[in-house]
Amino acid sequence: MTNKLFDKEQVIEMINAGESLILAGDENVLKELPAGAWIAGTIPYFMDKEGGVSSCTSIFVTQLPKCVLGSSVKVYDTKSVENIYRDGPEHGFGVVIIPASSKTHSSFALDSHKYEDFASKPLIGWISGVLLEDLGKISPKVFDGTTKQIIEDGAVVLNVELPDNKIADIEIVNLFEHKDGDTITFPKNGFNAKEAFINGEKMNFADYLSENNIDLKLPLVADMYGAMINTSFQSINEDEKQVDFYAPVFEGVNYKIAAQTEDYVKTFTKNIPDGVSENLFFSCNCILNYLYAELEGKKTKDLTGPITFGEIAYQLLNQTLAYVTIEDV
Amino acid sequence: MIPGPSNPNWEKVIAGEIKPNIEFLGTKILLGRLILQYQGNSSAGTIRNCIIELKNFLEKNLNVPKVQADIKSIFGGTA
Numbered sequence: 001m002t003n004k005l006f007d008k009e010q011v012i013e014m015i016n017a018g019e020s021l022i023l024a025g026d027e028n029v030l031k032e033l034p035a036g037a038w039i040a041g042t043i044p045y046f047m048d049k050e051g052g053v054s055s056c057t058s059i060f061v062t063q064l065p066k067c068v069l070g071s072s073v074k075v076y077d078t079k080s081v082e083n084i085y086r087d088g089p090e091h092g093f094g095v096v097i098i099p100a101s102s103k104t105h106s107s108f109a110l111d112s113h114k115y116e117d118f119a120s121k122p123l124i125g126w127i128s129g130v131l132l133e134d135l136g137k138i139s140p141k142v143f144d145g146t147t148k149q150i151i152e153d154g155a156v157v158l159n160v161e162l163p164d165n166k167i168a169d170i171e172i173v174n175l176f177e178h179k180d181g182d183t184i185t186f187p188k189n190g191f192n193a194k195e196a197f198i199n200g201e202k203m204n205f206a207d208y209l210s211e212n213n214i215d216l217k218l219p220l221v222a223d224m225y226g227a228m229i230n231t232s233f234q235s236i237n238e239d240e241k242q243v244d245f246y247a248p249v250f251e252g253v254n255y256k257i258a259a260q261t262e263d264y265v266k267t268f269t270k271n272i273p274d275g276v277s278e279n280l281f282f283s284c285n286c287i288l289n290y291l292y293a294e295l296e297g298k299k300t301k302d303l304t305g306p307i308t309f310g311e312i313a314y315q316l317l318n319q320t321l322a323y324v325t326i327e328d329v
Numbered sequence: 330m331i332p333g334p335s336n337p338n339w340e341k342v343i344a345g346e347i348k349p350n351i352e353f354l355g356t357k358i359l360l361g362r363l364i365l366q367y368q369g370n371s372s373a374g375t376i377r378n379c380i381i382e383l384k385n386f387l388e389k390n391l392n393v394p395k396v397q398a399d400i401k402s403i404f405g406g407t408a
Contacts, residue, residue, distance in 0.1 A: 118359065119362075120355075167392060167393050169395070172354065223361075224361025225351055225356075225358075225360040225364065229358075252368060252369055313354060314354065314355055314359075329392055329394060
């Protein structure tokens with residue numbers, strides 16, 4: 001299974017040969033591709049064979065393996081995205097890309113667990129982004145290559161059908177743990193919070209973070225039955241006394257501030273199971289891991305893929321490496 | 330292979346009374362959500378809906394070895 005960077009001409013050849021592809025690249029280079037059986041999201045950061053790299057001219061390509069029975073592209077808007085799990089193939093999996101900061105991103109982040117058939121079929125994917133210098137100037141996008149439609153608010157999905165003797169197994173690698181420290185809960189769901197309960201005591205959350213010198217590079221971690229789910233800090237708005245997040249916090253969930261990780265690359269290497277790359281179909285890692293762990297030029301074992309503004313493994317994640325392998329059964 | 334909805338372990342796992350070891354990421358995420366739902370409202374209707382959702386999920390993923398292990402872990406010798 002191919003997961004690596006190619007130049008535009010090579011990708012055009014693959015598309016014209018009729019291959020089904022999942023692509024990641026800068027908006028301008030993706031716009032130059034011909035119509036074909038592909039989906040894409042904008043991002044100029046990648047984990048390639050030689051390590052983390054930024055490029056506005058190369059395109060990261062994931063080719064479907066030979067065992068795949070068929071694939072089809074589906075596009076959703078803010079409303080219809082609620083059908084994303086229901087519409088997945090009976091035997092297979094879906095790969096979804098959603099533009100960062102779009103209404104669909106917000107809707108999926110807040111409500112996916114209420115969608116029909118939530119998590120009943122494997123869904124992996126990512127949130128598209130832009131060059132960090134272009135934040136706020138250029139909007140992240142996704143592409144439906146079958147029509148060359150460019151989407152600023154919506155979701156594009158490649159549904160992949162597998163034969164009966166294969167399954168898709170989605171896993172995550174999270175450097176952070178839900179262990180010691182204060183238990184934090186929030187009174188309502190949202191991408192920001194003014195108030196929180198710290199060990200049951202109501203406080204302004206911005207004040208709590210400041211008074212306790214919390215390093216905002218460390219996410220909030222929730223333990224969802226053994227799956228460690230991060231919510232990353234975006235910023236503290238001191239004027240509003242409000243904390244902004246890259247994913248929503250949820251009422252009723254117990255969060256803890258993650259413990260400091262001594263060496264990101266070593267911890268990644270330790271937590272990625274041996275032999276994963278043999279059956280790896282796709283992986284993606286978070287832009288915050290790329291930045292905070294200074295992954296440019298460094299490798300995370302053999303896992304390659306786009307560096308993203310959010311990861312999807314059944315639901316939205318932050319600061320996490322998500323991957324899917326195709327296994328024999 | 331999957332016990333019917335009257336098996337008491339369905340309710341026990343959703344109510345957090347038993348904590349079987351779960352391997353499959355999809356099961357962990359769904360179960361985490363169902364437990365939260367139960368904690369917010371532990372009515373008979375909520376329990377019934379949570380059991381149906383978990384049972385449907387396990388049935389749809391029955392060919393996945395990790396899900397088979399999850400079922401054994403939840404129901405022990407009764408599965």
